[in-house]
Amino acid sequence: MTAVPCRFFDGRTSAPREATLTITPDRKVVVALVGIESRRVHDITDVRIPSRIANTPRHLLLPDGAVCEVRDNDSLDAMRARAERDPLPAGRRFERLLHALDSSWRGAAAALAATAAILYSFTQWGAPMVAGVVVAATPPEVEAVIGANVLTLFDQFNIIEPSELDPNRRNELLAAFTEMKEDAGVTETELRFYTGRRLGANAFALPGGTVIVTDELVELAENDEEIIAVLAHELGHVEGRHVMRRIAQTSSMLVVWTAFTGDVSVAGLSIFAPDRLLAQSYSRNFERDADRFAFDYLGRAGIPPTRLGDILRRLERRMGGTAGVPVWSSSHPGAEERSRSAEDAEAQARDSAEGDE
Numbered sequence: 001m002t003a004v005p006c007r008f009f010d011g012r013t014s015a016p017r018e019a020t021l022t023i024t025p026d027r028k029v030v031v032a033l034v035g036i037e038s039r040r041v042h043d044i045t046d047v048r049i050p051s052r053i054a055n056t057p058r059h060l061l062l063p064d065g066a067v068c069e070v071r072d073n074d075s076l077d078a079m080r081a082r083a084e085r086d087p088l089p090a091g092r093r094f095e096r097l098l099h100a101l102d103s104s105w106r107g108a109a110a111a112l113a114a115t116a117a118i119l120y121s122f123t124q125w126g127a128p129m130v131a132g133v134v135v136a137a138t139p140p141e142v143e144a145v146i147g148a149n150v151l152t153l154f155d156q157f158n159i160i161e162p163s164e165l166d167p168n169r170r171n172e173l174l175a176a177f178t179e180m181k182e183d184a185g186v187t188e189t190e191l192r193f194y195t196g197r198r199l200g201a202n203a204f205a206l207p208g209g210t211v212i213v214t215d216e217l218v219e220l221a222e223n224d225e226e227i228i229a230v231l232a233h234e235l236g237h238v239e240g241r242h243v244m245r246r247i248a249q250t251s252s253m254l255v256v257w258t259a260f261t262g263d264v265s266v267a268g269l270s271i272f273a274p275d276r277l278l279a280q281s282y283s284r285n286f287e288r289d290a291d292r293f294a295f296d297y298l299g300r301a302g303i304p305p306t307r308l309g310d311i312l313r314r315l316e317r318r319m320g321g322t323a324g325v326p327v328w329s330s331s332h333p334g335a336e337e338r339s340r341s342a343e344d345a346e347a348q349a350r351d352s353a354e355g356d357e
């Protein structure tokens with residue numbers, strides 16, 4: 001510990017004395033007079049250290065009324081910073097608290113538990129809430145731009161190519177989609193066909209409401225009712241603005257995780273952590289909502305709701321865990337679960353129909 005020289009005024013006599021001043025790591029200010037065995041030790045919190053003004057000498061006021069005049073501002077500030085072990089600005093008190101808690105394993109365990117609890121709560125309840133607010137505040141035009149950008153990216157990376165379906169076939173499906181969106185009252189949407197290439201048999205909704213269906217999916221379907229069932233499900237995602245919600249949820253989780261870990265790279269990893277572990281649950285809620293939307297429409301159109309499960313099961317068999325992760329099936333409940341809920345929906349429709357009679 002290097003001491004800085006200072007001039008010591010005892011507060012009673014006007015003559016200064018040569019002395020040294022040290023700030024110890026345990027936050028004590030030690031003033032030692034040169035030439036005699038005299039040390040004054042004060043707690044740093046009892047010593048008033050004025051702010052630095054360029055390189056003018058500073059006068060430190062000791063609690064007993066004595067004053068130390070220090071010229072070596074750099075050394076004084078360095079000692080003080082070391083002693084306070086506190087390079088953090090005031091706004092980072094939470095990190096300081098964590099650091100203090102880290103010192104004991106009990107504290108560390110408690111901090112970890114508290115952090116986990118807060119992050120879990122945020123991921124579970126906060127993020128969907130934030131996402132709802134963000135999505136409500138996002139104008140449809142902005143969402144449409146995001147969707148158009150996704151499509152451009154897909155195109156640039158050769159993920160999709162122009163559809164090779166027969167134009168008459170496309171027109172049939174477009175007519176069915178138009179009928180569906182008019183029936184459901186979803187106006188901001190359009191259907192587009194592409195060759196899926198790496199996406200394979202697939203259908204998905206983009207931010208802004210464009211629904212993409214691949215030629216491969218159309219070919220996979222055994223009848224039009226299956227395609228209509230898939231389109232109805234995707235229209236359910238459009239109606240709920242699910243894609244934008246997911247984007248907003250993931251982004252808000254990134255922000256919160258960064259705040260807690262103070263590290264963007266950790267937060268980057270954490271995108272996957274909550275997204276894989278917890279977002280799964282609200283992604284499932286979205287899927288259930290979209291299914292319900294689809295079952296409602298299929299019921300009105302006189303199409304058995306089991307058509308959705310039929311094509312999904314075929315899709316899963318076809319994909320069978322291959323490298324090409326299908327956007328559609330990866331984010332969707334298992335075929336078994338869906339078939340069950342479709343059968344429930346069918347039974348319900350039957351019951352209510354019987355009730356009407």
Ligand SMILES: [Zn+2]
Pocket residue numbers: 233237287290331332
């Ligand atoms: Zn879905």
